[in-house]
Amino acid sequence: MTVQTARASLAQLPVTLPDIEAAAATLAGLVKCTNFDRSRTLSDITGASVWLKFENLQFTATFKERGALNRLSALSADQRQRGVIAASAGNHAQGVAYHAARLSIPATIYVPIGTPTVKIDNTRRHGATVIEGGATLEEAAALATTHGRNEGLTFIHPYDDPLIIAGQGTIALEMLAAMPDLDVLIVPIGGGGLISGMAVAAKTLKPDIEVIGVQAALYPSMYNLIKQQSLPMRGDTLAEGIAVKAPGRITSEIVRALVDDIVLVTEQDVEHALSLLLTIEKSVTEGAGAAGLAAVLADPKRFKGRTLGLVLSGGNIDTRLLSGVLTRQLAREGRLSQLRFDIVDRPGQLGTVVAVLSRAGANIVEVSHQRIFTDLPAKAVHLEIVVETRDRSHLDATIDALRAADLKVVVGSTS
The missing domain is CATH 3.40.50.1100 (Rossmann fold)
Structure with a gap:
């Protein structure tokens, strides 16, 4: 496709660059022009140059x-x-x-x-x-x-409205103004308003830029539509902000014309990304806001060496849910573990277990000592201990020490 043909095609879409520029004028001084910064640590982890657009720092914590x-x-x-x-x-x-x-x-x-x-x-x-x-x-x-x-x-439609789409597209204007050398935009997709507006702005200003959408694997509505698939949509996703079963008519037209690819991320991908953004960037995001980073972490080879623009689209996450996500990530990293023992019910047995854990340098967080609700013999006890260790290797050393002391232990798993 020639440049002239591409521009003509863009001009025929329901939203154009002049619409987005007009929206930018309307929003000037009333909506924050959020920071767009390179993350040195995430860049080192992924092998790409990762730039983050902090839309989670808007007044309402959302783009x-x-x-x-x-x-x-x-x-x-x-x-x-x-x-x-x-x-x-x-x-x-x-x-x-x-x-x-x-x-x-x-x-x-x-x-x-x-x-x-x-x-x-x-x-x-x-x-x-x-x-x-x-x-x-x-x-x-x-x-x-x-x-x-x-x-x-x-x-006021959440996404399938040209004025809504144009407003969201102002994000891409700001990103490209700050970093013209972006190779890829990685954008969460629910109904498609955000990626539609950003794709119009980006593809008009820089036709060779790649635009990739990200959906939760539990709600692949736009993915199904564009790729002619019929993957099921079900369940509770951490990324509820993009859990949309029916993408918009206008947004679908723009996505079909301009978006280069759509990828799916698992719940574990999203949890990992959310945890990294908090621990590394000290920035709270909701599940949908972490979807772009989740896509990069899930397939680093695809993005290695490229300059990526990611949108942290929102930061409205329930604190209880956030606590659960962070705790689960600690478990995956081997820093928080549940150890299960079947021990003889006589004095000193619990003390033996505790002494081994103490010598190994593991911190005991919680103890459950169950005699009644178990199918073990009457002289046995089911013991569960939650321990904190420095990392996976420290956990492995702790397990070795327990087994060397002739204690039968099973480590609880976190999927």
Whole structure:
């Protein structure tokens, strides 16, 4: 395809570079131009030059502010007075609620049942009316559409709207302005609004740049559509912000035209990436925000030696869930382990186990001593001890010491 043909093709899409540049003018001074920095440590780990766009540091901790403000700014005076309605898994809700309050526009938000509490609480804090309904985002959107029609409210779509898409595309403008030599953009995909806007901006400004979308393996909706697959969509994903069963019509058209590839990441990939971003970058992201790094960690050979732009799209994660993710990662690294013993029920046996662990330098975190609810013989006890070790090699040395003391031990596994 010649440059002229490519430009003509881009000009025929529902969103163009001038739309995104107009959105940038609308957002100027009202939405943060977030940092775009190179991570030296992540670059060393992956073998690529990794640049991170910290959209999790927006006021509402999500890139969704951009599209929401651009759409709300285009409302007529009558529409503003009547109010708006939206459906969201949480981040679009916060973006709409926050900027609607700034513009004195009444806002009602439907969220799926099970949306993280932190996202619901933050949305209410911005002054919106929040209604929980529907098991999925699609069901919540259907309820919101009906409610909005009955009340005369303007529906603010989370992704399938040219003004929303243009607002999200401003991220790519900022990334390429800061680092023109980017080889690849790696972008989370839910409904497709973010990657659509970014792809239009990036491919217009730099036609040879590669744009790769990332979806959770549990919700491969855009992947199925583009690659003509029929992988199942099910379960609870850590990346609930991109758990969308039906991608948009407009976004699908743009993704089909401009996105070079879509990859899937497992829940373990996402957990690993989220943990690294917190421990290395000291930056809290939600599952969807860590999806781009998860894709790089899952396939480092593909990206080795290239300059990558990753979007940390949001940071709204429940603190209890975050704690669980970090603890599970410690277990995978061999720094936190559950040891199981079957010992004789007589004085001194527990002390023997503890003494060996102490000499090995393992820290005891938790002890469970079970005599009753077990199928062991009456003179035996089931013992479980959670220990903290420095790393996998220290754990292995601790297990060797226990077995050398003639203690039968089984190490609990973390998938």
